Amino acid sequence: xxxxxxxxxxxxxxxxxxxxxxxxxxxxxxxxxxxxxxxxxxxxxxxxxxxxxxxxxxxxxxxxxxxxxxxxxxxxxxxxxxxxxxxxxxxxxxxxxxxxxxxxxxxxxxxxxxxxxxxxxxxxxxxxxxxxxxxxxxxxxxxxxxxxxxxxxxxxxxxxxxxxxxxxxxxxxxxxxxxxxxxxxxxxxxxxxxxxxxxxxxxxxxxxxxxxxxx
Amino acid sequence: xxxxxxxxxxxxxxxxxxxxxxxxxxxxxxxxxxxxxxxxxxxxxxxxxxxxxxxxxxxxxxxxxxxxxxxxxxxxxxxxxxxxxxxxxxxxxxxxxxxxxxxxxxxxxxxxxxxxxxxxxxxxxxxxxxxxxxxxxxxxxxxxxxxxxxxxxxxxxxxxxxxxxxxxxxxxxxxxxxxxxxxxxxxxxxxxxxxxxxxxxxxxxxxxxxxxxxxxxxxxxxxxxxxxxxxxxxxxxxxxxxxxxxxxxxxxxxxxxxxxxxxxxxxxxxxxxxxxxxxxxxxxxxxxxxxxxxxxxxxxxxxxxxxxxxxxx
Numbered sequence: 001x002x003x004x005x006x007x008x009x010x011x012x013x014x015x016x017x018x019x020x021x022x023x024x025x026x027x028x029x030x031x032x033x034x035x036x037x038x039x040x041x042x043x044x045x046x047x048x049x050x051x052x053x054x055x056x057x058x059x060x061x062x063x064x065x066x067x068x069x070x071x072x073x074x075x076x077x078x079x080x081x082x083x084x085x086x087x088x089x090x091x092x093x094x095x096x097x098x099x100x101x102x103x104x105x106x107x108x109x110x111x112x113x114x115x116x117x118x119x120x121x122x123x124x125x126x127x128x129x130x131x132x133x134x135x136x137x138x139x140x141x142x143x144x145x146x147x148x149x150x151x152x153x154x155x156x157x158x159x160x161x162x163x164x165x166x167x168x169x170x171x172x173x174x175x176x177x178x179x180x181x182x183x184x185x186x187x188x189x190x191x192x193x194x195x196x197x198x199x200x201x202x203x204x205x206x207x208x209x210x211x212x213x214x215x
Numbered sequence: 216x217x218x219x220x221x222x223x224x225x226x227x228x229x230x231x232x233x234x235x236x237x238x239x240x241x242x243x244x245x246x247x248x249x250x251x252x253x254x255x256x257x258x259x260x261x262x263x264x265x266x267x268x269x270x271x272x273x274x275x276x277x278x279x280x281x282x283x284x285x286x287x288x289x290x291x292x293x294x295x296x297x298x299x300x301x302x303x304x305x306x307x308x309x310x311x312x313x314x315x316x317x318x319x320x321x322x323x324x325x326x327x328x329x330x331x332x333x334x335x336x337x338x339x340x341x342x343x344x345x346x347x348x349x350x351x352x353x354x355x356x357x358x359x360x361x362x363x364x365x366x367x368x369x370x371x372x373x374x375x376x377x378x379x380x381x382x383x384x385x386x387x388x389x390x391x392x393x394x395x396x397x398x399x400x401x402x403x404x405x406x407x408x409x410x411x412x413x414x415x416x417x418x419x420x421x422x423x424x425x426x427x428x429x430x431x432x433x434x435x436x437x438x439x440x441x442x443x444x445x446x447x448x449x450x451x452x453x454x455x456x457x458x459x460x461x462x463x464x465x466x467x468x469x470x471x472x473x474x475x476x477x478x479x480x481x482x483x484x485x486x487x488x489x490x491x492x493x494x495x496x497x498x499x500x501x502x503x504x505x506x507x508x509x510x511x512x513x514x515x516x517x518x519x520x521x522x523x524x525x526x527x528x
Binding site for chain 2: 044047048049050051052053062193197200201204
């Protein structure tokens with residue numbers, strides 16, 4: 001009786017989890033990616049046009065990394081552990097000391113910052129894709145085990161045998177893992193947005209540092 | 216846009232911004248250009264309106280299934296309105312008495328008597344009603360439906376559905392020009408704005424957008440506002456992070472202004488000189504100078520700002 005109850009609980013929990021996963025898949029539908037685990041719409045790459053309306057940055061896309069000062073600063077300010085206001089201060093300092101090279105140096109910096117943060121972000125997206133695929137696989141295993149479990153009583157009697165490591169324990173364990181991972185994902189799903197946020201803030205500061213009117 | 220009818224001094228306007236993620240309301244002093252107070256409100260605040268006398272703010276607390284009434288003098292919550300489930304947006308009639316609320320889940324528009332704090336009628340509309348607009352004379356209400364992609368015209372007196380017009384996918388906002396001659400409807404998924412004649416219910420024009428270096432799918436029009444003289448229209452383009460400025464005579468886009476990330480809603484100051492935009496991911500509002508069409512300032516508010524209204528002090 002206890003076992004049957006436990007089984008029912010496991011089954012109900014799993015069903016709820018699978019439903020939730022289906023809902024997440026539905027939310028991500030516009031991109032037609034069945035593995036994407038987030039509520040947010042999947043945007044694999046960013047466009048520079050969404051955050052920049054200053055002079056053309058394209059000429060610097062292939063050259064920024066050859067400028068040691070630009071590359072060093074870009075590499076430093078894209079680190080999310082560096083507080084944003086410090087990063088912005090570093091950009092202003094860089095602009096102030098660039099002299100007549102201020103504009104080309106800042107445009108090169110923009111090219112670098114965009115390239116690095118977009119790259120960082122797409123790595124996170126790829127990680128979320130892998131995570132989504134693993135969750136989907138785990139969900140499929142749980143469903144398969146539940147099917148097996150349902151088939152068992154019909155063969156051997158009305159109650160499944162109770163022994164350590166049996167199928168019901170496995171389902172319970174798998175469901176817990178599934179659920180824990182699902183809770184962890186909501187934080188991870190916010191990371192691409194956080195990177196985009198930082199990119200926009202840095203772009204704003206670079207843009208504001210371009211003009212002669214800026215301090 | 217709800218503005219005060221009286222002529223108060225042009226300075227020292229106050230803007231109120233709902234922060235969807237922080238469950239709070241930011242009070243922004245537009246003279247000092249900064250947030251001067253933040254107060255807790257209900258869960259997931261989105262739509263916001265201010266009564267024409269400037270005395271009360273109405274805030275949709277979507278996850279609390281209610282609309283909160285806030286006294287602008289004390290900034291205290293002084294009452295609630297029976298909004299029905301999951302209220303997202305609403306439109307206040309020109310007299311400030313009747314509030315039209317769309318209830319996404321039960322395909323209804325609820326009409327609320329604001330001073331009496333009670334619902335007086337419900338009108339059945341299209342599936343998943345979304346945006347609400349009221350004509351300047353208060354006689355016509357327009358409601359958009361996300362699922363059927365329609366703009367429904369409702370007679371404000373009889374509460375009868377007068378006409379339904381097919382627009383582009385995922386219509387969001389419906390708004391009348393100040394002179395009442397046209398209704399503009401934004402379609403988020405299609406990336407277009409449809410201009411409708413509120414008398415004949417015919418489509419007059421369809422506006423598309425193109426921003427250099429941006430894929431079309433990130434151009435998602437939501438909020439629309441008209442300049443005081445109706446000569447310009449402003450359309451918030453969501454993840455394109457821009458506001459499109461449109462000449463309302465030629466329907467041409469005059470300029471795209473880079474504001475902040477996920478720009479959804481806007482409000483004009485009562486003097487018509489400044490336009491405020493809420494930038495959902497940048498966690499700030501941008502101030503656009505309407506005369507020069509430039510972005511002059513960004514003011515930090517709470518997380519995920521959604522709606523904004525302005526009132527003179």
